[in-house]
């Protein structure tokens with residue numbers, strides 16, 4: 001917890017490199033969303049309305065409930081009950097200081113050292129997944145994951161699939177699983193687990209009596225960065241976890257959990273002790289754009305097409321520039337802010353590839369940290385990299401040019417030694 005892990009450790013290096021100022025880099029690593037004009041205008045108006053509102057002084061001048069402000073909780077209940085015909089009440093909702101904090105509360109409420117000196121773990125049903133989960137765990141190696149099945153869809157496209165058998169076996173035989181969590185759409189690879197897989201996972205969680213956290217940081221209805229059809233899923237085992245960050249409000253730190261009150265209550269108590277509550281200014285702004293429907297509209301009509309077009313550009317550029325004779329694969333683009341590349345039999349590690357790219361002025365994210373501490377045992381985890389869709393078009397094109405050259409070089413060098 002007091003050391004940076006995974007992508008955050010790489011990000012420290014990246015930030016140092018980018019801040020160095022001696023040369024300019026193409027940054028294909030950013031997780032920061034683009035500032036899009038319609039999104040920015042929406043938040044500006046919400047803030048302007050607050051400044052004119054009689055409630056301004058009490059919004060910023062007083063503490064409030066650790067569940068969240070009444071306004072935002074009421075808006076969340078109304079919006080999600082109407083839109084998804086779900087039975088959601090106030091006691092099912094918790095507002096947190098961003099979804100990273102939500103996962104901190106979740107992982108450490110239900111996992112970690114219990115009274116019987118047994119370490120409960122959080123299980124990811126299908127690796128790779130968000131490296132920030134390992135960073136949020138108070139104990140080392142508290143996050144475990146099931147390796148994926150890999151299917152090649154064509155010469156240069158692949159997709160991860162849930163290994164149902166391995167997941168079920170683990171859930172049935174390991175009494176130390178305290179929670180299950182997954183991102184949908186997935187960071188880093190953009191996979192969207194099909195509804196049947198989510199139902200399968202949720203049934204196993206019900207049988208084991210553990211909560212299932214579905215990280216919806218990229219899901220509909222906001223920010224709606226999904227390129228295939230998907231809907232959020234609500235049931236009595238799932239805590240649906242949302243964020244306003246990728247819908248343009250990362251600075252205000254708003255996360256939203258909707259789930260069974262037995263789980264929400266435990267996290268609220270933790271939040272009350274650890275942080276009291278999230279920013280009330282951000283909560284006010286969030287309530288106003290949820291109520292007038294603008295948050296969902298702008299997500300669907302501006303955020304989603306922006307990243308879908310970027311993904312298409314990335315795919316076309318790779319197809320045009322990458323060497324034909326190398327076994328490279330792009331994960332099928334189903335959603336999220338990233339493209340995920342796999343180089344089969346890559347002769348160097350992902351970390352070495354990151355260093356070569358950096359030396360040539362391009363920053364990407366090496367993939368192994370998304371496999372958490374299991375990366376040590378999986379060759380595949382050292383053959384992948386993540387590319388951000390937040391870069392300018394010309395940077396994506398120039399960055400892939402450099403990647404193609406470097407990858408060609410490392411495979412050719414290997415061939416010389418054979």
Ligand SMILES: Cc1ncc(COP(=O)(O)O)c(C=O)c1O
Nearest residue numbers: 098099100130183187217243245
């Ligand atoms: C999958 C996923 N979950 C959670 C987070 C944390 O987001 P925030 O704390 O800004 O809501 C991120 C941030 O990039 C993410 O990619």
